[in-house]
């Protein structure tokens with residue numbers, strides 16, 4: 714099989730294990746089927762902006778050319794820092810976008826992605842957001858009417874929980890420990906400022922996620938396509954947005970959005 718296309722975030726479906734595909738290139742590729750095969754990924758030295766398609770020397774904000782990075786609603790500050798969202802005040806780069814992305818129900822959650830972290834996502838992104846982060850388990854802690862409120866809750870909980878994922882820990886084997894997650898949810902309740910208590914989520918349902926993995930790598934090295942133009946070997950695992958090869962090399966696909974690559978397998 715030879716596939717060519719510009720990388721985009723892998724599409725993930727919550728099966729056991731998660732099914733991954735790349736569906737914007739020559740043809741849709743079901744990546745789970747490539748596990749255990751020799752897979753070579755080569756960078757073709759071209760990046761196309763994932764919004765306007767123009768060639769760009771450097772990728773900004775995971776796949777944008779500089780003008781799009783400055784103008785697109787997808788790269789506004791509140792994407793990474795929801796507490797900065799001003800859509801509820803009628804301010805945004807694009808209010809139509811804000812009405813469908815910021816002024817809708819959001820979920821504040823705790824996820825085990827190699828450590829317990831707090832995060833925020835649109836309700837429509839559950840559980841995809843958790844899969845993208847490589848979480849093995851997640852639980853909702855609050856349900857809010859907009860992005861700003863969810864972001865404010867996250868900020869209030871930052872002294873108690875990390876909001877970062879450590880990718881090395883994320884790529885290690887972890888069991889699913891539902892009890893720990895629920896203990897942390899109780900802790901979140903204890904630290905939740907009173908003004909946010911009405912948004913607390915009583916549903917303690919734990920979403921468990923397992924990944925297509927032949928075995929977990931002993932050590933991992935993250936590869937940047939700007940420096941390493943080809944990776945090859947047996948494909949060992951897909952976790953979060955990472956492809957992991959048998960020698961421990963791993964590639965964050967989302968980070969390389971827009972990069973034109975050729976994948977040869979079999």
Ligand SMILES: [Zn+2]
Pocket residue numbers: 762763764765766767777778779780781782
């Ligand atoms: Zn562009």
